[in-house]
Amino acid sequence: MNKETWLDDVYGDYDKWKGWSGGTSVQERRLIAIELARTGVNPPARVLEIGFGTGAFLLHLQSLGYECWGIERRDEHDTALERQGLTIRSGDVSDLPTAHFDLVCAMDVFEHLDKPDIIDMLRKVRAVLKPGGRLLARFPNGASPFGAMNQSADLTHLTLLSITSFSQACSVAGLEMVGGWNSAVSWRGEGLLRSAIKPVTLAGRRLVEIALGALFYGERRPLDMNVTVCAQRRDDHAGSFGDRG
Numbered sequence: 001m002n003k004e005t006w007l008d009d010v011y012g013d014y015d016k017w018k019g020w021s022g023g024t025s026v027q028e029r030r031l032i033a034i035e036l037a038r039t040g041v042n043p044p045a046r047v048l049e050i051g052f053g054t055g056a057f058l059l060h061l062q063s064l065g066y067e068c069w070g071i072e073r074r075d076e077h078d079t080a081l082e083r084q085g086l087t088i089r090s091g092d093v094s095d096l097p098t099a100h101f102d103l104v105c106a107m108d109v110f111e112h113l114d115k116p117d118i119i120d121m122l123r124k125v126r127a128v129l130k131p132g133g134r135l136l137a138r139f140p141n142g143a144s145p146f147g148a149m150n151q152s153a154d155l156t157h158l159t160l161l162s163i164t165s166f167s168q169a170c171s172v173a174g175l176e177m178v179g180g181w182n183s184a185v186s187w188r189g190e191g192l193l194r195s196a197i198k199p200v201t202l203a204g205r206r207l208v209e210i211a212l213g214a215l216f217y218g219e220r221r222p223l224d225m226n227v228t229v230c231a232q233r234r235d236d237h238a239g240s241f242g243d244r245g
Contacts, residue, residue, distance in 0.1 A: 010155055027186045029060055034184035036061075039134050039230050045102035048128065050093060050121075051109045055081040062086065071096065093124040101128050106137045110166070111157045118159060122173035129233040135175060137166070137229050138183050144223040163222065166229055175231040182209075182224035 041047075043065030049058050052070030062068045062085060069087040082088050089096065104125050110118055125135055141147035143162035151160050161169075163180030170177055185202065205224070213220040 014156075028056075031184040031186060032057065032060055035136060035138070035228055036064075038179070038181065038228065039103055039136050041103040041134055046100065047103045047105060048096070048101045050104065050106045050125075051112075052081075052088075055084075055086060055088075057105070057107065058086050059084060069096075069101070093121065093128060096128050098127050099130050099133075102130055102133050104129060104133070104135045106135065108138055110137055110161060111139045111151065111159055114158050115169075118161075118169050119172055122169055122175060126174045126233050131233060131235050133233050134178065135170075135229075135231045137231075138226055139166070141182075141222060141225060141227045143221065143227075144225065146223060146225045147227075150225045163227055163229055167231075170231045174234050176234040178230040178232050180222065180227055180229040182222040183226035183228045185224070 044067055046067040046069070047058075047061055048069045048071065049061075050071055052058050052072060055070060058068040058070050058081070067087075068085075069089065070081070071089045071091070071093060073092075074090060079088075106121075106125070110121070113121060122135075129135070139161050140150040140157070141162065142151070142160035143164065147160070151157050163177075166180070167177040186198075209223045210220050212223060
């Protein structure tokens, strides 16, 4: 069995295995709002999501006033999402118009690629971004002992990344890091008991983060299971693919 065959087998049942549904909860919408605020990109900006899944993220962005596009590697065309006003494409990011998007979102995408493909994807992202356009990405935190749980929980995860290594990849591809943070998490749990306990546990995590950062690095470092990064198109970059837009 070659690489493409086993990946196709795994991805064939991926949505069902992940338990994805077609909507976003109030809690998920709050988290999306936090992540978007980090980019500084506001409606009616044109947004592309790479790997849009059920389309729930894009539909929520559309409700906020963004112009939304989505692209997936799979061949089938999602006409149901198009009927709801989204622009949907299948295939490769390089097939999209150059210098066309204000923001590209890749949530839980880059860990599914090997290192050469990460560089290649970032170059393609730079090409489709407008000058000054930004990339928002989330992935398991390779700089944290707690990130291994998320990274090892999925057969399709190929590369463990950190904010530092992603910044290095961005620099090669003509993007400049704006910042990297612990991914947004909800301070509310399910049920009264969990809702009461969760703020305490999250505060405890932050204290541990501060203490470990001081001990090992001399400064606080993000240690949650996932991190979110924002990068911006750099226009002084002399590269091959990335300079066509």
